[in-house]
Amino acid sequence: MRQRLFTPGPLNTDERVRRAMDRDWGSRDADFIALTAELRDRLLAVANGAATHAAVPLQGSGTFMLEAAVGTLVGKADKLLVVVNGAYGRRVAAIGRRLGLAVETLDHADDEPCDLTRLAAALDADPAITHVSLVHVETTTGLLNPLETAARLCASHGRALIVDAMASFGALPLDLATTPVAAVLASSNKCLEGPPGIGFALIERAALDPAEGRNPSMSLDLHAQWKGFETDGQWRFTPPVQIVAGLVEALRLLEAEGGPPARLARYSRRFERLVGALEQLGYRLYLDRANQAPIIATFRPRPETPLGRPFDFQALYSRLAAQGLVIYPGKLTSDVTFRIGVIGALQDSDFDDLIAAIAEA
Numbered sequence: 001m002r003q004r005l006f007t008p009g010p011l012n013t014d015e016r017v018r019r020a021m022d023r024d025w026g027s028r029d030a031d032f033i034a035l036t037a038e039l040r041d042r043l044l045a046v047a048n049g050a051a052t053h054a055a056v057p058l059q060g061s062g063t064f065m066l067e068a069a070v071g072t073l074v075g076k077a078d079k080l081l082v083v084v085n086g087a088y089g090r091r092v093a094a095i096g097r098r099l100g101l102a103v104e105t106l107d108h109a110d111d112e113p114c115d116l117t118r119l120a121a122a123l124d125a126d127p128a129i130t131h132v133s134l135v136h137v138e139t140t141t142g143l144l145n146p147l148e149t150a151a152r153l154c155a156s157h158g159r160a161l162i163v164d165a166m167a168s169f170g171a172l173p174l175d176l177a178t179t180p181v182a183a184v185l186a187s188s189n190k191c192l193e194g195p196p197g198i199g200f201a202l203i204e205r206a207a208l209d210p211a212e213g214r215n216p217s218m219s220l221d222l223h224a225q226w227k228g229f230e231t232d233g234q235w236r237f238t239p240p241v242q243i244v245a246g247l248v249e250a251l252r253l254l255e256a257e258g259g260p261p262a263r264l265a266r267y268s269r270r271f272e273r274l275v276g277a278l279e280q281l282g283y284r285l286y287l288d289r290a291n292q293a294p295i296i297a298t299f300r301p302r303p304e305t306p307l308g309r310p311f312d313f314q315a316l317y318s319r320l321a322a323q324g325l326v327i328y329p330g331k332l333t334s335d336v337t338f339r340i341g342v343i344g345a346l347q348d349s350d351f352d353d354l355i356a357a358i359a360e361a
């Protein structure tokens with residue numbers, strides 16, 4: 001039975017992506033070096049960053065990239081302010097502390113987007129802050145943070161912004177030619193619809209130059225990885241060759257689809273259909289619509305089901321999973337919720353099947 005993944009990733013991939021991985025490469029083959037170069041160029045093109053930024057892919061999941069980027073870009077004499085409104089903001093703060101860096105958080109409720117007035121006040125109050133970190137779409141809930149305005153605010157205060165764009169890159173608009181961002185971090189297996197296994201950063205070249213030797217980790221050193229690519233086009237350590245090939249194919253498919261605007265339109269259409277149908281069944285979106293990205297939705301069940309029993313996520317999950325339909329638990333400790341993602345190489349008919357199965361369950 002085909003698994004249909006309504007989750008934040010890993011996600012369903014297009015058959016052409018899986019086929020592209022069905023061969024072997026040596027890491028020093030000219031073919032593979034060309035594939036790596038295409039990967040790096042295409043990643044930059046997605047965010048219009050070729051003139052200012054360098055693409056640095058790295059083996060591993062998104063969190064490996066968060067750790068690599070914080071360790072490479074934030075030094076011992078620096079201070080990182082982390083905007084927190086969910087688990088992934090908290091993760092960046094935890095990484096910074098593990099690295100022994102000076103870290104502060106600007107805490108928000110899980111349903112509250114970054115408050116720009118508070119951010120400005122925090123930057124004004126503490127000149128020691130050199131870097132700010134912001135999660136573009138907090139996958140904890142699906143919350144959208146105001147990236148463009150936050151970026152301009154940080155730039156006007158002379159601070160470097162590091163963006164966790166894990167759940168938005170490839171779908172939500174991001175133009176590095178006009179948005180002042182020091183580094184954008186994302187991974188292969190979300191809106192790019194590639195296989196899991198690669199994280200990547202688009203880093204301003206001006207921010208990379210002074211980062212030599214800064215990262216205490218050898219394998220997560222993005223400056224060294226970047227220098228390696230620039231010198232001989234090769235990965236420093238064994239590359240995930242099939243995943244590179246799959247991700248390049250996924251990026252070609254993104255371009256063929258019409259780029260991020262077309263992908264966003266596809267996700268938005270599904271999101272509206274899903275939310276409309278679940279609201280009719282009595283579920284409620286956790287977030288205000290104005291703060292919701294069309295990537296993943298957090299739903300609250302009605303307090304009682306039509307049969308008078310309390311909502312039982314595990315029962316719903318199991319009923320759907322038996323039909324190959326995979327949804328996701330909530331990540332909030334305060335409320336009973338569950339999540340449904342709309343990203344990935346799914347058909348509109350897959351959403352019809354999901355909605356019908358939820359109604360039936």
Ligand SMILES: Cc1ncc(COP(=O)(O)O)c(C=O)c1O
Nearest residue numbers: 008061062063088139164166167
């Ligand atoms: C916004 C965000 N940041 C970071 C991560 C961590 O990525 P990974 O689970 O691939 O390590 C995720 C994963 O869902 C995410 O959604």
